[in-house]
Amino acid sequence: MKLATLKDGSRDGQLVVVSRDLTQAHYATGIAHRLQQVLDDWGFMSPQLQDLYDLLNSGRARHAFPFDPAQCMAPLPRAYQWADGSAYLNHVELVRRARGAEMPASLRSDPLMYQGGSDDLLGPCDDIVVPSEAMGIDFEAEVAVITGDVRMGASPEQALDGVRLLMLVNDVSLRHVIPAELAKGFGFVQGKPATAFSPVAVTPDELGEAWREGRVHLTLQVAWNGRTVGLCEAGPDMHFHFGQLISHLAATRRVRAGSIVGSGTVSNPGVEDAAGRLDWPRGYACIAEKRCMETLQDGAPRTGFMQFGDTVRIEMKGLDGRSVFGAIEQEVVPHGGRPRVEAQPAGGEGRD
Amino acid sequence: MKLATLKDGSRDGQLVVVSRDLTQAHYATGIAHRLQQVLDDWGFMSPQLQDLYDLLNSGRARHAFPFDPAQCMAPLPRAYQWADGSAYLNHVELVRRARGAEMPASLRSDPLMYQGGSDDLLGPCDDIVVPSEAMGIDFEAEVAVITGDVRMGASPEQALDGVRLLMLVNDVSLRHVIPAELAKGFGFVQGKPATAFSPVAVTPDELGEAWREGRVHLTLQVAWNGRTVGLCEAGPDMHFHFGQLISHLAATRRVRAGSIVGSGTVSNPGVEDAAGRLDWPRGYACIAEKRCMETLQDGAPRTGFMQFGDTVRIEMKGLDGRSVFGAIEQEVVPHGGRPRVEAQPAGGEGRD
Numbered sequence: 001m002k003l004a005t006l007k008d009g010s011r012d013g014q015l016v017v018v019s020r021d022l023t024q025a026h027y028a029t030g031i032a033h034r035l036q037q038v039l040d041d042w043g044f045m046s047p048q049l050q051d052l053y054d055l056l057n058s059g060r061a062r063h064a065f066p067f068d069p070a071q072c073m074a075p076l077p078r079a080y081q082w083a084d085g086s087a088y089l090n091h092v093e094l095v096r097r098a099r100g101a102e103m104p105a106s107l108r109s110d111p112l113m114y115q116g117g118s119d120d121l122l123g124p125c126d127d128i129v130v131p132s133e134a135m136g137i138d139f140e141a142e143v144a145v146i147t148g149d150v151r152m153g154a155s156p157e158q159a160l161d162g163v164r165l166l167m168l169v170n171d172v173s174l175r176h177v178i179p180a181e182l183a184k185g186f187g188f189v190q191g192k193p194a195t196a197f198s199p200v201a202v203t204p205d206e207l208g209e210a211w212r213e214g215r216v217h218l219t220l221q222v223a224w225n226g227r228t229v230g231l232c233e234a235g236p237d238m239h240f241h242f243g244q245l246i247s248h249l250a251a252t253r254r255v256r257a258g259s260i261v262g263s264g265t266v267s268n269p270g271v272e273d274a275a276g277r278l279d280w281p282r283g284y285a286c287i288a289e290k291r292c293m294e295t296l297q298d299g300a301p302r303t304g305f306m307q308f309g310d311t312v313r314i315e316m317k318g319l320d321g322r323s324v325f326g327a328i329e330q331e332v333v334p335h336g337g338r339p340r341v342e343a344q345p346a347g348g349e350g351r352d
Numbered sequence: 353m354k355l356a357t358l359k360d361g362s363r364d365g366q367l368v369v370v371s372r373d374l375t376q377a378h379y380a381t382g383i384a385h386r387l388q389q390v391l392d393d394w395g396f397m398s399p400q401l402q403d404l405y406d407l408l409n410s411g412r413a414r415h416a417f418p419f420d421p422a423q424c425m426a427p428l429p430r431a432y433q434w435a436d437g438s439a440y441l442n443h444v445e446l447v448r449r450a451r452g453a454e455m456p457a458s459l460r461s462d463p464l465m466y467q468g469g470s471d472d473l474l475g476p477c478d479d480i481v482v483p484s485e486a487m488g489i490d491f492e493a494e495v496a497v498i499t500g501d502v503r504m505g506a507s508p509e510q511a512l513d514g515v516r517l518l519m520l521v522n523d524v525s526l527r528h529v530i531p532a533e534l535a536k537g538f539g540f541v542q543g544k545p546a547t548a549f550s551p552v553a554v555t556p557d558e559l560g561e562a563w564r565e566g567r568v569h570l571t572l573q574v575a576w577n578g579r580t581v582g583l584c585e586a587g588p589d590m591h592f593h594f595g596q597l598i599s600h601l602a603a604t605r606r607v608r609a610g611s612i613v614g615s616g617t618v619s620n621p622g623v624e625d626a627a628g629r630l631d632w633p634r635g636y637a638c639i640a641e642k643r644c645m646e647t648l649q650d651g652a653p654r655t656g657f658m659q660f661g662d663t664v665r666i667e668m669k670g671l672d673g674r675s676v677f678g679a680i681e682q683e684v685v686p687h688g689g690r691p692r693v694e695a696q697p698a699g700g701e702g703r704d
Binding site for chain 1: 487
């Protein structure tokens with residue numbers, strides 16, 4: 001099933017069930033008002049939501065209304081945990097190379113993961129608000145799961161059983177803030193502003209055969225200012241699967257229901273073309289990678305980071321060719337809001 | 353006023369108001385069930401809780417009952433954010449020296465802070481559950497605040513206005529896990545297990561004159577296995593005050609109501625005794641510091657980390673000599689539970 005949270009002026013919004021084709025929605029009122037409630041009591045509530053979902057898909061839900069992604073908050077507008085892995089090693093290699101940072105020695109055996117802020121998660125069409133373009137504004141297109149309760153010490157297989165829902169993520173990053181911050185040794189605080197999520201969160205069965213071995217075997221589409229820049233395969237190059245990422249997080253503590261665990265930027269390794277030149281035919285899911293590709297190819301980056309007014313679009317089509325999660329579509333705006341266009345005074349035309 | 357959350361089998365517990373002397377409690381039912389609700393709507397709800405608090409202190413609350421810290425969850429049993437600063441530079445210097453890590457160049461101008469896990473916060477008397485003693489189990493006694501909404505770009509003074517409540521913290525650390533984890537560059541995940549909080553959270557006015565310039569000017573008492581090891585002054589050596597820490601966190605994003613921001617381990621610098629030998633008369637609020645003190649004095653650490661069965665007690669007395677927050681009193685137990693003492697078979701003594 002597909003679940004979303006609609007803006008209603010409150011901090012947590014209103015839970016709705018969304019039809020498989022993303023056209024219709026139905027309030028989950030009577031079952032639960034908020035997604036966290038469902039995650040807290042999944043065994044009891046999810047079958048009721050599934051019934052409503054089936055009714056909605058069959059066109060028999062009485063109070064269905066058109067689904068508008070622009071009215072969505074993040075499926076969890078605030079969460080008790082947001083931990084983001086770096087499961088695509090090609091991303092780690094490219095970005096660290098671009099930063100001149102060392103590769104962790106344990107890269108292939110020990111997942112790289114950071115703890116993110118989760119008090120203020122963005123809806124799919126919310127603005128990316130940043131104080132300054134000089135901060136090096138970048139998107140990072142990812143897949144994430146929301147977990148149920150996972151016990152301390154859970155194996156990767158046990159942890160994978162804790163996956164309740166999947167979403168897409170834009171893990172906004174401030175590239176010129178990050179190097180100095182990471183140099184302090186305690187991870188990200190200022191370098192990762194509020195993270196945005198897809199309109200709907202879906203249960204794994206929505207992905208059909210594309211959900212296997214703890215990975216999503218589909219193509220992540222990324223467009224920057226309307227131009228497609230990435231058609232990245234999310235499956236094959238995810239070195240650690242979601243069960244491994246959650247298990248890593250649960251090594252020394254319990255992971256509680258409603259925890260969001262991200263894949264890290266989806267990334268596919270480069271290939272040599274006929275002329276022996278390294279190329280990345282799948283494109284990129286963050287600008288930092290593009291800049292590193294350019295550096296490797298031509299000695300220097302040509303592409304700048306995002307400017308105010310730039311847009312990013314992130315979407316994933318299912319095996320049936322239809323959007324699974326709806327699209328993240330965001331615009332970068334300066335902190336303090338968009339410059340207002342002043343209304344022209346009406347002058348002497350006699351209109352009041 | 354003083355607020356606590358009592359265990360009731362649910363994930364979020366029941367909000368109670370606690371008398372100033374920590375002897376009596378009263379359910380906040382009718383006002384709010386959970387502390388997060390109060391933080392979400394502080395202006396409306398806190399005066400109602402204050403009225404109940406006044407009634408309770410005057411002995412006129414009808415349904416008051418004895419307050420038992422052992423029945424407490426963390427004031428926020430799960431939170432949308434837990435960000436911990438390192439505002440006592442002496443702690444940073446000692447612990448980094450002990451780890452052989454470099455000091456951040458910007459130590460005195462740019463707060464060091466890490467994003468912690470907040471999906472599973474511990475009550476004051478909950479066990480510290482750790483998979484292995486070999487992980488280097490340590491306590492860290494700290495002060496923390498819970499914030500209201502703080503806007504992006506808030507100045508330290510504006511951010512300080514966002515402080516709603518204060519608590520004590522035991523930021524449990526796994527010293528032998530941390531070096532390899534931090535070497536990966538993305539901060540703490542496994543090195544910081546679940547964090548514990550004091551029985552009550554208090555509004556700043558509870559501290560009287562001891563709350564000034566964004567700092568708590570009181571002595572933090574730390575006892576390990578019943579022996580006092582720290583009588584650390586929380587005020588003077590807190591280089592960055594809470595407003596500065598919150599402002600740091602809010603530089604590139606909003607900080608939302610219910611965010612917990614920690615001071616870092618309370619720590620006072622060493623002084624030279626008459627013989628010219630460096631000494632730390634205030635003791636220590638984490639074992640890692642003690643080990644570094646020993647190394648600086650005698651060339652090597654003598655003190656080991658915590659063992660299963662060890663206890664830690666953290667408390668702070670107000671200017672009136674009475675406990676402000678109640679005490680954190682925890683025992684370290686192995687994951688999987690305390691080893692059970694097998695009952696002796698009754699043998700032939702005829703007892704059943």
